[in-house]
Amino acid sequence: xxxxxxxxxxxxxxxxxxxxxxxxxxxxxxxxxxxxxxxxxxxxxxxxxxxxxxxxxxxxxxxxxxxxxxxxxxxxxxxxxx
Numbered sequence: 001x002x003x004x005x006x007x008x009x010x011x012x013x014x015x016x017x018x019x020x021x022x023x024x025x026x027x028x029x030x031x032x033x034x035x036x037x038x039x040x041x042x043x044x045x046x047x048x049x050x051x052x053x054x055x056x057x058x059x060x061x062x063x064x065x066x067x068x069x070x071x072x073x074x075x076x077x078x079x080x081x082x
Contacts, residue, residue: 003073009052022049
């Protein structure tokens with residue numbers, strides 16, 4: 001996950017657009033002709049989109065954009081450390 005990309009997606013796309021993108025990427029990832037590296041890239045894009053959705057949610061709950069992005073990354077890093 002890359003915070004700058006998550007922030008860019010969150011700032012430039014609505015929740016509905018991000019959800020539609022995730023749906024398309026998930027469908028594309030099921031193609032049997034994809035190689036492992038291509039599936040990894042799609043998975044990374046899906047992860048970044050899901051992160052953008054979480055940041056959107058925190059902002060809608062009243063958190064400042066910068067604080068929401070930082071809180072999300074702390075959550076991700078905290079789960080990795082466990």
